[in-house]
Amino acid sequence: MAGMAIGKLAVIAATKVQTIRYYEEIGLIRPFARSEGGHRLYGPEDARRLKFIRHARELGFGIEEIRELLHLSDNPDTSCSAADIIARSHLEQVELRLKKLQALRKELKRMVEECGHGRVSHCRVIEVLSDHKRCGGEH
């Protein structure tokens, strides 16, 4: 039961090797042992942990949020209200970003749809960028 090398863990968790080392540096994960030559050795528990981290990152959680969530996950007997709070506040931020992005799309759509494809001097895209007042006013 030698454990697996960092490269294999990277494949399993669909991560880059450097990313794993970076996560170690910031204290999110660490190998259960090292080989005689100094290579990191990981077990299945580490793979689960790394997948947890990656999944949370995919869902847009920040590193500090993930640190808290990992801490909670490590202590299954505590109340999950903390996890709930983190997830809810994250959801709120996602919804905020969504709103902004939707307004943005509207604006960009109007810009490109009204472009007459002539000279820059009459280009709607450039015009709108030059003058905020010509926006629809959503942002």
Place this chain on the structure above:
Amino acid sequence: MAGMAIGKLAVIAATKVQTIRYYEEIGLIRPFARSEGGHRLYGPEDARRLKFIRHARELGFGIEEIRELLHLSDNPDTSCSAADIIARSHLEQVELRLKKLQALRKELKRMVEECGHGRVSHCRVIEVLSDHKRCGGEH
């Protein structure tokens, strides 16, 4: 007509002083002159340019895109198809991000809605993060 100082320009364009200096460093804007003591001096044209940059940034354009758009804006007699292409490709990316974010919101919503508010050992939030298969499968 001494021109205005960087602080005033910053107020006018709703930017930070450092940001203006940064834009100068990367070659987006530069003062038309310097005072005897070395302070940057800007004119109304600079203000328009900076507003253009800020507006494009607000709309999510990257610095390199802005550099191109500025170049187009500086040459009003060229075809605006380049501007159109930039804006369109940007719109596409925004729509992509929107789709991702919408899937994300769905996932997060499900997560927090199904949280039973008990112990972490049964927390839906932690569970979903631990196991991608428990996602709705949208991402």
Place this chain on the structure above:
DNA sequence: GATACAATCTCCAGCCACTGGAGATTCAAG
């Protein structure tokens, strides 16, 4: 056992788009 070559090691730099601070200098008002 020797050799070749892939994988890993540490350390450091860079990405984007700023932001902040230190310490020195200049400007504008009174």
Place this chain on the structure above:
DNA sequence: CTTGAATCTCCAGTGGCTGGAGATTGTATC
């Protein structure tokens, strides 16, 4: 002329990685 705000340059840090240099280790083949 003094004072205090504004500006100057230079450097470091943010988040979340990513890539490379140069040295070492691990493993498969002969």
